[in-house]
Amino acid sequence: MSPRRERRKSPRPNNSTNTPARQKPRGKVNAYFTHHLWVLVSSLGVLWRTPFATFMTAAVIGIALALPAGLHVLLQNVQKLSTGWEGTAQMSLFIKQGVSEKRIQKLAKKLRGWDGVEEVRYISREQALEEFRKLSGFGDALDSLNENPLPAVLVVQPTSEASEPAQMELLLGKVRELKPVDLAQLDMEWVRRLSGIIELGKRGVLLLGSLLSLAILLVIGNTIRLTILSRRDEIVVTKLIGATNAFIRRPFLYTGFWYGLLGAVLAWMLVGIRLGLLSEPVSRLSFLYNSQFSLGGLDLETTAILLGSGIFLGLLGSWLAVGKHLQAIEPS
Amino acid sequence: MIKFDNVNKRYPGGHEALSGVSFHIEPGEMVFLTGHSGAGKSSLLKLIACIERASRGNVIIDGQNLNRLKSRHIPALRRKIGVVFQNHNLLFDRTVYDNVALPLIIAGYHQSEVGRRVRAALDKVGLLGRERAMPITLSGGEQQRVGIARAVVNRPPLLLADEPTGNLDPELSKEIMQLFEQFNQVGVTVLVATHDHDLISRLDHRLLTLKQGRLDRDGSTADLIGETVAAAGGGI
Numbered sequence: 001m002s003p004r005r006e007r008r009k010s011p012r013p014n015n016s017t018n019t020p021a022r023q024k025p026r027g028k029v030n031a032y033f034t035h036h037l038w039v040l041v042s043s044l045g046v047l048w049r050t051p052f053a054t055f056m057t058a059a060v061i062g063i064a065l066a067l068p069a070g071l072h073v074l075l076q077n078v079q080k081l082s083t084g085w086e087g088t089a090q091m092s093l094f095i096k097q098g099v100s101e102k103r104i105q106k107l108a109k110k111l112r113g114w115d116g117v118e119e120v121r122y123i124s125r126e127q128a129l130e131e132f133r134k135l136s137g138f139g140d141a142l143d144s145l146n147e148n149p150l151p152a153v154l155v156v157q158p159t160s161e162a163s164e165p166a167q168m169e170l171l172l173g174k175v176r177e178l179k180p181v182d183l184a185q186l187d188m189e190w191v192r193r194l195s196g197i198i199e200l201g202k203r204g205v206l207l208l209g210s211l212l213s214l215a216i217l218l219v220i221g222n223t224i225r226l227t228i229l230s231r232r233d234e235i236v237v238t239k240l241i242g243a244t245n246a247f248i249r250r251p252f253l254y255t256g257f258w259y260g261l262l263g264a265v266l267a268w269m270l271v272g273i274r275l276g277l278l279s280e281p282v283s284r285l286s287f288l289y290n291s292q293f294s295l296g297g298l299d300l301e302t303t304a305i306l307l308g309s310g311i312f313l314g315l316l317g318s319w320l321a322v323g324k325h326l327q328a329i330e331p332s
Numbered sequence: 333m334i335k336f337d338n339v340n341k342r343y344p345g346g347h348e349a350l351s352g353v354s355f356h357i358e359p360g361e362m363v364f365l366t367g368h369s370g371a372g373k374s375s376l377l378k379l380i381a382c383i384e385r386a387s388r389g390n391v392i393i394d395g396q397n398l399n400r401l402k403s404r405h406i407p408a409l410r411r412k413i414g415v416v417f418q419n420h421n422l423l424f425d426r427t428v429y430d431n432v433a434l435p436l437i438i439a440g441y442h443q444s445e446v447g448r449r450v451r452a453a454l455d456k457v458g459l460l461g462r463e464r465a466m467p468i469t470l471s472g473g474e475q476q477r478v479g480i481a482r483a484v485v486n487r488p489p490l491l492l493a494d495e496p497t498g499n500l501d502p503e504l505s506k507e508i509m510q511l512f513e514q515f516n517q518v519g520v521t522v523l524v525a526t527h528d529h530d531l532i533s534r535l536d537h538r539l540l541t542l543k544q545g546r547l548d549r550d551g552s553t554a555d556l557i558g559e560t561v562a563a564a565g566g567g568i
Contacts, residue, residue, distance in 0.1 A: 031440050031442040035437065233423075234425075236421075237421045237422075240383070240415060241482070242407045242409075242410035242435065244404075247438055330383075
């Protein structure tokens with residue numbers, strides 16, 4: 001028989017350094033990681049043996065995660081749809097009826113000379129009518145009119161420095177003073193409102209997400225609690241044999257980890273399915289609006305956040321349950 | 333190895349399980365602990381494994397005073413003590429091998445070392461070849477031997493047994509006791525709590541007798557037999 005292995009740190013004479021180094025034999029460190037890996041795999045094995053119960057718990061977590069994740073993706077898409085316009089803060093100057101083309105051109109030239117104006121585009125009444133006919137689908141209705149009802153438009157594109165709301169207001173005030181201008185309108189208004197709504201939506205997703213995270217914590221905590229109670233005898237025996245709390249905690253933490261991960265993967269699939277179902281009607285709709293927009297899926301970042309928060313919630317939920325219930329189980 | 337110094341154990345409710353118990357067991361000794369049920373045998377063993385703490389007095393195991401032992405150091409203490417339970421306390425959802433390997437895995441031994449030691453321990457109790465069996469398929473005696481293999485696989489310096497032969501027939505009981513004697517011969521301190529007088533009388537070891545929580549006598553089993561004979565003779 002080999003001599004008993006000494007588990008306590010042997011007070012080896014070591015004068016070279018003042019701090020006593022934690023000397024662990026390499027074999028034990030290896031064994032430690034091997035053990036972690038083993039617990040990781042075996043806790044998945046335990047879940048695998050009760051597929052239905054595992055699926056139920058994972059599904060609850062998955063649905064709870066899929067809700068905010070899906071909304072997030074939806075908002076991302078709305079944002080993507082509107083970012084195209086966000087940078088192009090422009091002003092439309094509707095010219096009074098009856099102003100001659102020559103005067104309008106002169107006005108455009110004058111505007112181009114202004115500070116803060118990048119470009120001025122002239123849309124004649126005919127061009128406006130053509131565009132309207134093409135985009136609106138009311139071509140036949142227009143044909144029945146004797147006269148072109150549309151005004152000429154000067155589209156003013158401010159320089160990027162002048163795109164600030166305050167300066168835009170200033171510019172708006174100035175162009176409204178111009179005689180030929182019937183109406184000056186900031187095209188940004190509704191984009192800004194939309195982005196305000198998106199901000200609100202994001203906040204809503206965050207609130208919903210945190211509320212559902214709490215629900216996930218409770219679900220995982222309760223599941224782990226039941227697992228702990230059902231393995232009470234085993235815990236008592238391992239404690240009697242000299243298991244540390246960390247050792248006993250480990251399989252439960254990994255179980256929580258798996259629940260979180262499985263739930264997150266399910267959520268990912270649920271969001272994917274929902275997007276898949278939506279993408280066809282969305283692209284049909286966007287085609288009708290003459291847009292190239294197509295529904296974006298879960299990007300890498302969102303996927304990472306989804307999986308990460310699933311795992312985090314799984315670990316935290318089981319940690320809380322284990323901390324509360326393991327203490328109560330002592331050999332007697 | 334085990335030192336009790338005027339130890340009292342009082343349970344909530346006022347029941348005093350042990351009162352004024354003092355004794356000292358040297359390393360390498362084999363000692364029987366006997367007494368009627370309720371005499372305090374189990375309480376005494378629980379104090380040694382730090383499952384419970386003494387109400388008064390000192391319990392010193394391997395130089396450590398358990399009164400001052402912090403909870404986080406209890407696992408280290410228990411790894412020095414192999415415990416054999418009357419009801420075996422095996423984990424029934426794991427194989428014999430996994431049951432015996434548990435103390436080694438807890439202590440963080442390397443996989444190859446675990447395999448070697450588990451087989452050595454199972455060989456010792458005569459169950460090599462049943463490694464893959466589930467405990468439920470084993471007989472009571474075999475289950476108890478798995479429990480013993482688990483208690484000694486870590487080669488603890490101290491082995492406690494609480495009624496290890498409680499449910500076994502005399503022949504099996506004898507085999508189990510022989511196992512304990514073998515461990516004792518290689519230097520393990522052994523403390524066996526039992527009320528099986530027949531068994532004790534056949535073996536010559538130190539004997540602690542508890543009576544209503546007090547240490548009634550401390551002597552060899554041979555003395556006890558002499559006393560019993562004398563008492564019987566006196567009666568005639």
